[in-house]
Amino acid sequence: MRVTLETSGGFTGLRRTATLDTDLDESLDDLLRHLGSAEPSSSSQPRYRLTVHRPTGDQVAELTESEVPAALRPLLAELLRHARP
Amino acid sequence: MAYRCSFVPPHVLDHIAKVQAQQSAEPSPAQRSAVVSAQFRRGRRSTDALPLAQQRLTAEPESVPPGLTVPKPGTAGRLVYDDLNQWTFDVTFIRGEGDPAVGAQNANDAYDHLGTVRAYYKDRLGRESIDNAGLNLVANVNFGVGFDNAFWDDAGLRMVFGNGSGQVFKDLTAGVDVCAHELTHGVTQFSANLNYTNDQSGALNESFSDMLGTAIDAYANGRDAHTHNWLIGDEIMADDLYGEALRNMAEPGTAFENPLMGRDPQPRDMSGYFEPADPHIMSGITNRWFYLISQDLGLDAATVIMYQTLQNLWPNAKFADAATVAVAQARILARAGLVPRQSPQTVRGAARQQGFW
Numbered sequence: 217m218r219v220t221l222e223t224s225g226g227f228t229g230l231r232r233t234a235t236l237d238t239d240l241d242e243s244l245d246d247l248l249r250h251l252g253s254a255e256p257s258s259s260s261q262p263r264y265r266l267t268v269h270r271p272t273g274d275q276v277a278e279l280t281e282s283e284v285p286a287a288l289r290p291l292l293a294e295l296l297r298h299a300r301p
Numbered sequence: 302m303a304y305r306c307s308f309v310p311p312h313v314l315d316h317i318a319k320v321q322a323q324q325s326a327e328p329s330p331a332q333r334s335a336v337v338s339a340q341f342r343r344g345r346r347s348t349d350a351l352p353l354a355q356q357r358l359t360a361e362p363e364s365v366p367p368g369l370t371v372p373k374p375g376t377a378g379r380l381v382y383d384d385l386n387q388w389t390f391d392v393t394f395i396r397g398e399g400d401p402a403v404g405a406q407n408a409n410d411a412y413d414h415l416g417t418v419r420a421y422y423k424d425r426l427g428r429e430s431i432d433n434a435g436l437n438l439v440a441n442v443n444f445g446v447g448f449d450n451a452f453w454d455d456a457g458l459r460m461v462f463g464n465g466s467g468q469v470f471k472d473l474t475a476g477v478d479v480c481a482h483e484l485t486h487g488v489t490q491f492s493a494n495l496n497y498t499n500d501q502s503g504a505l506n507e508s509f510s511d512m513l514g515t516a517i518d519a520y521a522n523g524r525d526a527h528t529h530n531w532l533i534g535d536e537i538m539a540d541d542l543y544g545e546a547l548r549n550m551a552e553p554g555t556a557f558e559n560p561l562m563g564r565d566p567q568p569r570d571m572s573g574y575f576e577p578a579d580p581h582i583m584s585g586i587t588n589r590w591f592y593l594i595s596q597d598l599g600l601d602a603a604t605v606i607m608y609q610t611l612q613n614l615w616p617n618a619k620f621a622d623a624a625t626v627a628v629a630q631a632r633i634l635a636r637a638g639l640v641p642r643q644s645p646q647t648v649r650g651a652a653r654q655q656g657f658w
């Protein structure tokens with residue numbers, strides 16, 4: 217599955233993006249669907265906007281640093297390593 | 302779950318707060334209501350928001366190594382945690398208020414910067430910590446792996462610092478402006494509570510953190526309005542990016558241009574304004590307003606005017622509201638002999654130069 221990350225917020229406020237093709241196992245896939253239904257909070261924390269490009273259409277999840285579930289960390293870390301302006 | 306209802310429509314409370322802000326230096330009951338009401342409005346959207354009464358205390362360490370001091374709640378005491386490069390908070394408590402320095406430079410820097418920010422707020426602005434009620438000051442260092450950011454955790458009431466990737470940023474404890482900026486987000490949370498949204502309220506929230514952040518940076522380095530460099534984040538740039546910065550308050554839009562960061566997107570004034578926009582983009586417009594005021598009145602006078610403005614603004618305030626309140630506060634402060642007599646005219650003139658008055 218193709219996944220896009222857009223960063224913003226925190227002290228630096230830098231907006232960077234990365235897109236990766238990755239294998240989403242079933243539990244991560246479920247997690248991303250679940251996160252997509254939550255309403256993003258208003259805060260100055262670092263913010264991650266994840267777009268999962270599904271065959272049925274794009275699905276967006278937006279969350280702040282302290283809301284990131286542990287199960288999402290490896291994918292997020294990989295995306296952050298590739299993030300560019 | 303209990304449904305919380307606002308009996309007075311939010312825009313009416315906001316209007317009352319706005320009118321009263323022009324008449325008084327202290328936040329009025331209506332201003333406080335507008336803040337609380339906005340917190341309720343926010344709380345409704347978020348299922349895990351804590352009740353207000355529980356938001357005012359920081360967490361206590363789960364275990365305390367022998368010899369370390371846990372400050373009493375409400376004493377503005379410092380607590381430093383080492384997150385051991387995990388992506389979780391408050392992992393190991395390593396230094397409390399008054400405890401001797403530890404081996405790690407970043408932990409000691411965080412401790413010292415918290416102390417500098419606390420002293421500035423108390424000695425110069427008469428404020429007792431973040432909430433003006435002695436909230437303890439919690440810092441987390443070594444959060445995550447190569448984490449290129451720092452932030453105020455508005456739910457957990459703590460400051461969090463990454464080590465930086467070494468490519469773009471080094472350890473984010475390296476500059477006092479980082480700590481001062483982020484703790485000021487906490488001060489804003491407990492005063493104007495400006496919405497952090499992609500409009501002028503969000504830009505103001507971000508800008509007040511840069512204003513107080515840079516004032517405290519100048520104070521810590523013995524600089525005045527003319528000798529200060531007006532750069533945000535210049536001390537945390539990685540070695541290869543030496544000389545770049547994150548924001549330039551004197552000349553927004555000129556802080557950086559390089560392949561790792563892109564190009565500084567801040568417009569200099571309202572002629573470059575658009576919406577929606579990230580708060581970090583449009584904050585430059587009011588950052589330069591503060592810079593211009595400082596050039597005429599000095600940094601101390603400009604800062605006390607802006608601090609009083611922050612105490613009297615409200616969640617959905619716009620740039621013009623900030624100008625109106627700042628002028629009202631400048632008049633009150635000038636009459637009390639605390640800022641120069643021409644302060645109201647300087648505040649208006651700088652706002653007109655920036656295009657929002």
Ligand SMILES: [Zn+2]
Nearest residue numbers: 226260507510
């Ligand atoms: Zn900020």
